[in-house]
């Protein structure tokens with residue numbers, strides 16, 4: 263690693279990216295319909311024997327790779343949930359990648375481990391989490407790569423806590439509860455930690471509760487299981503579901519979880535970012551009843567991939583399930599292996615892998631550069647734009663909002679007075695395809711109560727009100743064409 267070459271080549275990459283960001287709205291947002299295997303045809307069959315200059319490599323990126331990408335950083339990307347990139351997020355990622363330290367145990371990079379402890383406490387305070395989930399109050403947090411990994415860790419912790427009481431042979435009796443709106447990662451996680459698939463309860467929600475999970479429904483499911491000799495283990499409450507942005511009532515579910523001795527996890531992957539604004543903190547009411555909470559700064563918090571905050575009320579429960587203690591990793595911060603608390607945090611015991619990225623410096627740079635005020639402004643401008651869009655949809659009688667908006671996700675559909683829902687679904691499929699094929703915007707869909715729904719997720723780092731206004735104009739134009747084609 264020659265510092266001179268490093269400086270020159272890094273600048274070239276930064277300039278390449280600056281040009282990309284300048285032009286990103288000129289690319290079709292979603293990758294054009296390309297044939298699978300296209301890249302294999304243009305790239306050599308094996309890695310090159312000799313290295314090439316960076317400019318040749320960047321030219322290949324420009325020519326071969328960029329045309330096949332979906333441009334997640336386009337201001338007209340409204341699909342899934344956006345994944346934020348930002349100047350500060352990138353600067354933080356550069357520091358993380360450049361320093362490339364690995365704080366898997368405290369002594370392996372003390373300031374990196376300690377910065378992580380500080381940053382997760384800062385984040386918890388910004389979200390209005392209780393002291394009990396912060397290091398300063400006996401809990402604590404970790405930065406992982408994704409909610410999926412975080413969920414597996416919490417499921418393992420809940421499982422081991424229950425089996426320590428029941429005996430390992432009872433693993434087949436443990437039951438996990440979620441709703442039909444819960445992210446599928448909980449099913450995958452439950453399977454990974456050995457919960458039988460038949461013991462994963464998907465509880466139905468309805469429009470009446472805004473697609474939130476009710477405590478009554480959980481109680482009924484738990485009663486049925488307990489009567490059959492099963493043991494309630496884990497309940498997931500989501501604040502901001504993936505499909506619709508629905509919110510489960512955390513307090514109600516937390517009280518039910520406490521009564522039944524279940525672990526409560528609050529998944530706020532997307533909407534957790536909004537909780538830095540006081541007007542959204544009510545959605546986390548009751549979070550002090552949670553055993554664990556997670557949110558993804560890489561979604562809507564100006565933090566480049568990857569970064570997921572996980573907080574736990576009992577670090578001991580997590581580390582009992584995940585810790586390993588080989589001699590070659592023992593260090594001055596390592597606890598005695600008994601019940602005493604370790605003097606410093608060994609993050610290897612808070613996650614699945616051993617190695618640990620220095621994500622803390624990235625999130626720290628984001629927090630330092632924007633401050634809470636800047637980050638709240640980022641959230642609020644998207645919420646304002648989503649509100650504008652929701653209103654525009656509401657007043658156009660050809661459209662309907664399917665579920666009231668809570669954050670920056672609007673779920674809507676083109677609505678025509680057809681007797682059969684199938685026909686309306688087909689119109690909406692056609693409309694969504696027409697918008698996405700135009701290359702001017704990209705949105706995705708969801709199905710709720712059998713209805714095909716179009717989702718507009720506002721949240722891109724470069725997305726402003728004008729982009730939302732443009733996509734509405736585009737939708738109206740495409741809707742006219744679709745309706746005309748069907749003579750409606």
Ligand code: PLP
Pocket residue numbers: 343407408409410411445447500502503504529530531532558570
């Ligand atoms: N939970 C919710 C509510 C989500 O919306 C998502 C992704 O969109 C996830 C979990 C999964 O997140 P990750 O990709 O970080 O595992």
